[in-house]
Amino acid sequence: MADDDMTTSPPLNSELYKQIVAVTGPSGVLTGTDASSRSCDPLCITPTLAGMIVRPADIEQLARVISLCARFNQPMVVQGGRTGVAGGAYSEPDDVVISLERMNKIEDICVASQTAVVQAGVTIEALQNAVQAQGLFYPIDLGSKGTATLGGTIATNAGGNRVIRWGMTRQNILGIEAVLADGTLVSSLGRLLKNNTGYDLKHLFIGSEGTFGVVSRAVVKLVPLPSTHYVAFVSVASFDKVVALLARARRLPILSAFEVMWSDFYSLVAPDALSKGPVAPGQPYYILIEGLGYNETADQMIFNEFLEEALASELMVDAVVAASEKQCQDFWRVREGTEAIVREMSPFIAFDVSVEIPCVEAYLSAVREALCTPYPEARFVTFGHLGDNNIHLGITVGPHTHDVAHHIEQLVYAALPRFGGAITAEHGIGQFKKAFMKEQKSSGEKEVMRRMRAAMDPARLINREVMF
C-alpha cells in the first residue's frame, strides 16, 4: 500500500481506490507487491493479478466496499484462505479482490444450543480448537484446515473425510449473513435446526462459489466432542466385498470415515508414510475405517464385533486395529500421505469425481481403457471417500502439454455420465472445470443456474469467471 507500489501498479480506478480507503482505512487495502505476492493457488505459485486487495474489518465496511464497487461497475473476486484447487480465487488485472481475512472473530459459542456464530475469515482449525475447549466439535475435516476459512468452505461446500457421518459443510451450517453484488445485506443468522419460514436462504449461498455474493458470517452447528476413537486398517480381495463391507459399516452409529485406497495408492504411499504398511500388501483394496464415539466399552464392543464378523464372513483378508492414538494417527498418515504421490507421480493430473457406488470399479475400468491406447504409459493412483461416492484419481503420463492434460480430462469426464457420475464431488468448478460442467449438466439445470445468477448478480460483478 506504499505510494511507491501504487506508482508501479496503480489501482484500477483512483477515485474508487480513494473511496474504498476512506471506508477501510489504509491498512484495509493492499496494492503493488503486497497484493501480487499472494498466491491464488495452494499447489503452484500464481500471483494475484488484481491491482488491489480490499480487506474490510467488519460487515459494515464489507457492505460499503461492495456498494462502491457496484457503483463503479467494478468486477470483484472473493478470497478466503486461497486453498481451493479449482482456480476460484484467481483474479485478473482489472479485478478488485475482496479478502475476508480481517473478519476473523468467533463471536459466540453457545454450549446449550451447540452452536457458534463465526465470521467468515476464521480458519477451520481455529474454529475447531475454540469449540473443543467447550467440549464441542465442528466435524468438517480437511487437510487444509489450518488455512481454509469458514467463508471459503461455505462458498465451496467443502467436504473432507467425515462426510459419511456428519455431511458436507452444508449440513453443518444453520444460518448465514451475506452481501449481494449490489451491496444488499442479507441477514439470515438463525440458530434454529428447524425453520420452514420461507426459502432457506443459506442453501442458496452454500456451494455457490461466491457467485451470488460474499458470505460474511455464519452460525455453525456443533456436536458433542467425541471421547472415543477407533481406527482399523483392512485389506479386501474384491470390489463386491468392499461394497458389502461398507453396507455393514453403515450399521455402526459411530462410523466417521470409510476411506478406500486402491493397491496403486497403497503400494506407493504406505512404505513411504510408515516404515511398514499396517497390513500386508498384495490385495486390490485397503480401507481405513474410523469410529468416533462417546462410550468406551460399548464403542469398542461394536467396532470389534463388526470387524470380527466381517473377517468371519471373509469380507476382509487382513485387519489391524490401532492400539493407541499414536497408531490412529499413523494409519491416517497412510491415507493422507501425499508426499510419495507428489514425488513419484509429478507432474500428475488430479481428479475429484463422484460415481454411483456400485459402478465405481466399472467406471475406473472404462477410464483405464479410454486412456490405454493414446497414453499407454499412463499410471494411476486411486483413493477416495467411497461412502460419499467420491473418488480421487491421480493420473500421470510424464511431462505433458496443456493440450494433453485437457485431452486426459476429456477422457476421464466423458466416461462419467454412463455411471451416474459428476466431474467434481467436493473441489468445485471454479475456473478450471467450467467447460466440462457445461457439457455434463442437463439443459434444465443450466437454465435454472443461469436464472439464479442473473437474479442475484445481474451485472455479473462477483466472481465473474467462476463456475459458468
Add this chain to the structure above:
Amino acid sequence: MADDDMTTSPPLNSELYKQIVAVTGPSGVLTGTDASSRSCDPLCITPTLAGMIVRPADIEQLARVISLCARFNQPMVVQGGRTGVAGGAYSEPDDVVISLERMNKIEDICVASQTAVVQAGVTIEALQNAVQAQGLFYPIDLGSKGTATLGGTIATNAGGNRVIRWGMTRQNILGIEAVLADGTLVSSLGRLLKNNTGYDLKHLFIGSEGTFGVVSRAVVKLVPLPSTHYVAFVSVASFDKVVALLARARRLPILSAFEVMWSDFYSLVAPDALSKGPVAPGQPYYILIEGLGYNETADQMIFNEFLEEALASELMVDAVVAASEKQCQDFWRVREGTEAIVREMSPFIAFDVSVEIPCVEAYLSAVREALCTPYPEARFVTFGHLGDNNIHLGITVGPHTHDVAHHIEQLVYAALPRFGGAITAEHGIGQFKKAFMKEQKSSGEKEVMRRMRAAMDPARLINREVMF
C-alpha cells in the same frame, strides 16, 4: 368428469380443458363434484374450488400440461396428499389444480447405494414399506405418513419426530426432477451424496412450497433398517435439567427422538392415551427418549448407562424403559395422543414455532404474560421436538372469532424475535402465515426471496397465493 358435472361447474377455459384432456385422456381430469368434494385441509372440510383437477400420469404429461397452462396464462395450484395444515393446497375458482396422485411408482431401490428413485405421488408410508422389505429405512416420520406424499414433503421440507438424528426431508433427498411454471423440465436426479458440480438445485426446490415449480420425482437417501428399539419415558423437575439431559442424550449415537411434553400436555393426554401414565404426574416436564440402533448388547448398554447416570446426577425424577415393542408403541401413543387435546381444548389455535433452546421457557413465559390480560381464560398445551428447537403450542380461549384468533397469533409471534425464534418450524407458511412472515423476515431476506421467485416463475402462475 361426467358431462353433467361439467354443465354445473364448467372448466375455466374450454379450449385449455380440451387441450389438457388431449394430453392426459379423460381419466386424467376431474371436474364438478369429483373435484369440489376433495378437501384441501386435513383438519376441516374445505372444498377444492378450482374447476379442474389435472392428474398427469407421467413426467411427459406433467410437462405438457404445465406448458399448456403457461400458454393460457392459467394459474395453477399443486396438490400432494393434502395433509398440510398451512393452506398450501387451497385453490380459487379460477385455478387449475395439478395433482401428482397418478405418479405414484417407486421406480428403483438400490441396496448397494442405499437410494431409491421415487415418483412424487408415492406416500411416505408406501415408500417406507417398500424399502423396509429390502432391509432399508426412510427416516422421515410423520403422523400423516399414510397420506402425505414424497412430493408434498419435499415441497414443504417436512420434519417430524426423528429430525434430531436424520434431519428434515432436505437431508434425505439426493436428487430431484421438477417442472418450472413455464414447462421447463429440470432433471437433476443424481444419486450422489457428494456433488459440487454447480449449484445444488435440489435445495432450491425443497421447502419452496411449490412456488418455483412442481417436483415430479426424487432420489431419496436411505439408511440401514434399525434392528434395536429403546424408548424411555422420564419426568424432569426443571427446564435447566431438560437442557442438560438433552446435551447428554446427544452423546448417544443411537438417539432418534427427544420429545418433550409440558405438564399441561401430560396431565391432559396421558390418562387418555393409557389407563395409567408411564411415570407419576406432578413434574413440570416429561420426555420420551428413543434410540434406534443395530447392536442389541451395545445399544442396551449405552441407553441404560445414559439413564442411570442421568438419574444419579438427579437430572430426572423418574424414568421407565419400555420392556417390549408393545410398550414402546404405548409410550409413543402418549406423545402422539391428540384425541384428548381435540376433545378438551377445541376450538384451539395451533402453533409450530421454533425457539433457541436455552430460551424456550423464557419465550413461553413471555407468551403467557402477553395473553393473561386480554385472555385470562386462556389454556395451553405444550410439547415439541426440543432438540430441533421446535415447540408445538395449542391455545384455547373457548369459542372465538377470527379476529380473536388473529390477535392471539399476533401475540404469540410478536414474542419470537427476542428469543431468536421463527413462526414455523416444520408446517410452512402456506396461505395462513404470509402476513406474519412478512413482519419477521429481514429486508435482505425478503429481497432475495422476491428475486428467486421472479426468476423461476416471473408470471406467478404456480401457487400464486402461497408464501408471499
